[in-house]
Amino acid sequence: MPEITITFLPDNVSVTAQRGESLLRAAHAAGVHINSSCGGQGTCGKCRILIKSGSVQGGKTEKISDHDYEKGYRLACLCHALEPLAVEIPPESRLHRGVLDRKLSDKPTGRLAPTLSIDALKTRQHRLLVEKKFMNIDPPTIENNASDLSRTLRALKKQHTIENIALDYHVIQKLARTLREGEWNATATLLSAATGLLREGPGSERLINIEPGNTAGSHYAIAVDVGTTTVCAELLDMNRQEAVAEASDYNRQMKYGDDVISRIVYTQKDDGLHILQKAVADTINGVIDVLIKKQKIDRQDISHITVSGNSVMTHILCNLDPRYIRTAPYTPTINTLPPVKARELGINLGSHAYLSAVPLVASYVGGDIVSGVLASGLYRRKRNTLFIDIGTNGEIVVGNREWLVTASCSAGPAFEGGGIRHGMRAADGAIEEIRIDPDTCEPVVFTIGEDKPKGICGSGIINIVAELLEAGILDQKGKFKTGIRGGRVRRGSDGMEYLLVPAEKSGIDGDIVITEVDIDNFMRAKGAMYAGYQTLLESVGLAYSDLDEVIIAGAFGSYIDIEKSIIVGLLPDLPTERFSFIGNSSLAGAKLVTLSPDLWDDAMQIAGKMTNFELSDNKSFMDYYIASLFFPHTEIRDFPTVMERLRNIEKCAAETQRHGDKMDSTIDSNISIVGEKKIIE
């Protein structure tokens, strides 16, 4: 087939593609990112592009309005290059680093969750997961000419009381030279057996490297949270026993689909697993490069990388076909990874460095959750804790120091902007908060980075729906009420919608709206989460009131508003002081286990003792789910404070209707409970 050149704007990157190739594939080949939630199935509508010159075939779907089609908008996955092209990737289809560098500490609101501290361990003479040990080895003599290996093992035993050492063949290849080069001074790097070298119990070690002289002063490891969307890493100084640098990036798998299911689907294509494995390994490599540069260290001084990720991310990174995770009965290949050299997975570290993965619990309860449970310390406390990570795949843990149960529920992509007309990931320009004047029904819109609005992020949707409810614009079934003043509620192409930002004020080429279809999708998502908590609590005979603590984990969770989330029924109606945020507890867990094999043992035990409830075919779950498709919930007794509030609104509205505009102050005072709080926070 003839080849043609495609130039992607605004970055001005050109690629040679075969005639007829889809523009999404051509962009992949060029390393150019175009958002694509569904991974190129033509269903999500996120890969909008604008043809600036040249002609293409296809790309018209219901996701592109006639008006936009006229202008040259297409879906990149569905249109094919016929001749040389200039293609613009509009803002809504780009990745924006923006929030990548946001930290939980930057968040002005919410209580921080209690976490396990490594400091307590530091006071003891505790071992690290990887350690360097300097040795002064007896040189051989004619009377004692035991092998180099024997001398080394003897020195480790005598000088460091380390015995029972397993060892890597590659260490012995350089052993003789190393010992002599350092004039019988050498530094051994030892990896604790805690990391899932299955049968090796705690206390035993594996000799993974030997260096001439004393190099013990420079020793690092890496902890990584491998998220479906972002990869966040910390460089750990093993001598200081703390993180000394951090870096993050979007997971380069993103262009192959937003959620784990679309990633699994992609792995089933020719070479798909290899492509996705390389994408995430490359992401990790990029992040490692940043860490090395930031701290000006030698790559060879990094001996270990601990990854913590959900089951699909862990499987793909480890080159394991994830297909059986997706289909009933949802079986992962492994929960505990056997020892593997980082290089074998394409991770650019020294040939001695190992990669370990925080153990998984089940197909949809991964190492990220085990890390979270570990980092929160909930498994050590007497109190009943609900630990939740809200997302496309919502993960839920209930437990205390006696027992742990877990479940995951497929909430759908709404929390990450999927299935929402103008949904987008949390990035600059994403609407994360609005305030609606109940008089005029006009909104004030707040965006991330204070950019021009480009779309709505997940935490924004919660906020919008709660505001619409409290302003009396939306009813509890998620339908817009009739007769709303101001003209913001109108009929659009997907039925009724509320105009958030008119085209002239938006950062995209059109109005930004929230539709009844969007709200319906959001309702299903929050309903699935809530039904998940309920099913799990029921399974252990607890009620919400028995919960002493609710910990909200994850990037998405960090930015939600507790009260608004209760109003929409995403969170249970408990006193706000019982809620706390833990941020990226997957990364925190990965760090903790790297600094302490004892905590790695804890992680293994957490993974082993957590009972997983499979919700997908669970009768109770389905019943609870149906009951949750209401704002906040059909079981109104479970939401007393919300009902109280909404009743007040109804009352006010009724009075307003009776008394004209005189009672507006009443509504204001009600709303200000939330409004004021937001402002103060």
Added chain:
Amino acid sequence: MPEITITFLPDNVSVTAQRGESLLRAAHAAGVHINSSCGGQGTCGKCRILIKSGSVQGGKTEKISDHDYEKGYRLACLCHALEPLAVEIPPESRLHRGVLDRKLSDKPTGRLAPTLSIDALKTRQHRLLVEKKFMNIDPPTIENNASDLSRTLRALKKQHTIENIALDYHVIQKLARTLREGEWNATATLLSAATGLLREGPGSERLINIEPGNTAGSHYAIAVDVGTTTVCAELLDMNRQEAVAEASDYNRQMKYGDDVISRIVYTQKDDGLHILQKAVADTINGVIDVLIKKQKIDRQDISHITVSGNSVMTHILCNLDPRYIRTAPYTPTINTLPPVKARELGINLGSHAYLSAVPLVASYVGGDIVSGVLASGLYRRKRNTLFIDIGTNGEIVVGNREWLVTASCSAGPAFEGGGIRHGMRAADGAIEEIRIDPDTCEPVVFTIGEDKPKGICGSGIINIVAELLEAGILDQKGKFKTGIRGGRVRRGSDGMEYLLVPAEKSGIDGDIVITEVDIDNFMRAKGAMYAGYQTLLESVGLAYSDLDEVIIAGAFGSYIDIEKSIIVGLLPDLPTERFSFIGNSSLAGAKLVTLSPDLWDDAMQIAGKMTNFELSDNKSFMDYYIASLFFPHTEIRDFPTVMERLRNIEKCAAETQRHGDKMDSTIDSNISIVGEKKIIE
């Protein structure tokens, strides 16, 4: 540099070489074998070639007589190609398979040593070093969707009571597919941890492979003796627990030098280690190919290869620089090899197959000796046993079930034909026996394969020297007596010599002689061995008379004549019934440990408990060595039967001198003790 073509005859192999390249290197490049004991240093004189057409530069040394030089003989290592050449490799410079396929059972003489039998173990429900275990795995259900790995490990535990399994990352890569392909029937291959996976104790296993369905019926392993000269292997059917095929070949390292020292020297050249590693790996691969073809098995059904070799062979095969073995204080890098995949060492087996090496004791006491001690069972007996492997590097063990001491002595290459003018390795045409008529001093010559004589092999030298002594031609200092009748004793280029075969009856282009220099070299070699036994016995306070058994191991040892060896002082003067032959006990040991991890544990214990005496700087050894430079020995009381015999010969000779030829019958009757025995045997 311009390139020229060199054709090697008689195989008619052509190679393109750079002008000026040595013919030995050109032959290496062409894969053509030319004997070369010294590895191309120009010192051994074994790489004689005959230039048939074209001209060369150099190649004249004292090793080539003027007469031969005229004819076109050169040393291949010292002469350089100037133009297109036809080069003949004469018989004495070729390798002859001949004796490679000889077996100990073919040997008509000598008592076989008692050996450990696997049959005793077979009766117990004993484990093999590698085992296949068929499993019927519970398919996952929504109620029980534990990981594939958990199900597999559970099946191994429930169905085979195998727990505490270490596992290879690569197994999990194909686990999901394999389990489903076999519809939850699968076969696991397990490697016992006995093989030097240091810290894993007996009873634990490593999961190295998984196959769909039931493949347990076809399971093989390979045992290899990696000798400096030959590589001998057996294919072991793990179900029948016995060897089902055998094959052997010359070690392809041979062309880089005959003995371990010249091999070590070669490894220090650029890429030398890699070249020698590849040479021995290729040899092993060739032998494996033969075994697979003989038995018509699938290569994938071979799960393990056990190698047994001296320390240098083991180090080189394992890609470990052997340089420190050679120089004081003679330190090996390892005695026990950590687990290594066979493929990593270039061994052409399935990606799951491991290579293990029988553990070493010290730089010059290798796995071959540990194997020998194991196979002989001497470490389990109460009796005191002397175990010897005679060769360039002679190895000696003394011990019983309580203790084991060992030493190695550098005897020089005389036993393998090195340093002997017409010495050659045991191959067709090698003189292995002569009988001298004491009247005429004329010899009757016997060769291997009954070919025309081409040279003298090691066992032949013993025989010749003993005959010369007993015929009164040679004195006890190793000098030819004057006035020997018949003209066979004459002055040659190296001083006095005895003509064994005149040119017209030989298979080479000249006379075959044994010189005083040859005999001197042989005396040093046998002296070193004998001094070794003495030093070792002294170290444990034993005398020869305390020895209940003398076991002679190794390819060379298998063909020596006990009585002749006593006469020359190579073996102690003990009743012949105390001597026995064990043949290739290195191979036997490799086989035993592969069929039984218990025996592997024994091998580890033997290696660990054997006390090594370093003879090279040992004062006693030097004294004993000097005392041994006499036939049979200066300490004549240690050789009562030999002295008795030689005294009779002296007496007869004196009487002969006095009475002319009348007393010939007396001499005859003396000689016939040996002669008859030879014939009967």
